[in-house]
Amino acid sequence: SQQGEEDPQALSIQEGENATMNCSYKTSINNLQWYRQNSGRGLVHLILIRSNEREKHSGRLRVTLDTSKKSSSLLITASRAADTASYFCATAPQAGTASKLTFGTGTRLQVTL
């Protein structure tokens, strides 16, 4: 698989349910960032988790990171219709110069009423 692959590719849930999206990557990272993108719009930064962190919370978002498995998950609790969007993980390299982000393929989340 390529660096930054999310699964599932698409997820459809009802409002109030929880949504879990997974991301896998291949190389060592400094941090992993999650973004949301509404259709045809810009990327909204959601959360950054560093390689020495295992879990992070922000409001209804919970992100985990397992560096041994090179994977991360994003959990959105009590989903709302407004959460409908594509969600991407992006990894920053462990070392080197300015941290170019490598993006995954994204998960399209549909939250229905």
Add this chain to the structure above:
Amino acid sequence: EPEVTQTPSHQVTQMGQEVILRCVPISNHLYFYWYRQILGQKVEFLVSFYNNEISEKSEIFDDQFSVERPDGSNFTLKIRSTKLEDSAMYFCASSVLDVGSEQFFGPGTRLTVL
């Protein structure tokens, strides 16, 4: 809340023409980036910029591309002679620090090359 802004939101150009995409990063940020997203594909890194010079560039960022910070606020991406395959959404991003910082993205410029 400070945000990255980009102009124009949509640019239509003829193949072979030069385009300049403009960005105003968040004011206290020191690192600047351009990414692009071809319709239906992943977001791809193009170039990073710090202290008035390119830090890193991808294979996509060939001689047709250039970046500049012409003044204290703007950050531009120039494509000298556009090709059909340059049609994409171009995102500018900025971060306070280098590795370990959140990158905040602008709303993007949709470039359509005819």
